[in-house]
Amino acid sequence: MITEDVFTLFCRDLNRLKSEISQYTDETNLWKVDGAISNSAGNLCLHLIGNLQTYFGSVYGNTGYVRDREKEFSDKAVPREQLLVMIDQTEAMLKQVLPSISEEQLEEDYPMPVFDHAMKTRYYFIHLTAHLGYHLGQINYHRRLLDK
Numbered sequence: 001m002i003t004e005d006v007f008t009l010f011c012r013d014l015n016r017l018k019s020e021i022s023q024y025t026d027e028t029n030l031w032k033v034d035g036a037i038s039n040s041a042g043n044l045c046l047h048l049i050g051n052l053q054t055y056f057g058s059v060y061g062n063t064g065y066v067r068d069r070e071k072e073f074s075d076k077a078v079p080r081e082q083l084l085v086m087i088d089q090t091e092a093m094l095k096q097v098l099p100s101i102s103e104e105q106l107e108e109d110y111p112m113p114v115f116d117h118a119m120k121t122r123y124y125f126i127h128l129t130a131h132l133g134y135h136l137g138q139i140n141y142h143r144r145l146l147d148k
Contacts, residue, residue: 014091020139027080029147041139046072061097
């Protein structure tokens with residue numbers, strides 16, 4: 001079974017994501033881009049939600065979630081409250097799905113093609129935690145730089 005520690009890491013970072021989104025003093029700044037910053041915090045938030053809902057919810061939880069990756073980067077001005085609800089929904093999905101994944105499944109190849117090569121599910125889950133942290137850092141930087 002996926003350990004409590006893995007769930008704790010995802011929840012920690014999803015709570016940080018909620019905190020970052022909540023700290024924008026002007027909600028419209030969530031959608032700003034400037035110079036070399038090509039992705040807004042709002043779009044990165046949608047991207048992270050889509051990523052986790054797809055690779056955990058759809059693949060292992062049979063949630064029926066259908067990802068629209070293009071829309072994650074093209075949607076603009078999604079209300080902050082809606083983003084926060086979507087983050088909460090993602091955390092609830094993880095709470096349900098992660099305990100259902102067995103040690104045997106972790107040692108199998110991830111069941112959905114993601115990169116150009118097969119990889120163990122455990123490895124891919126580590127990648128997903130790093131991906132969340134990477135974009136969380138971008139959002140933090142975006143907020144501090146552009147939310148003046």
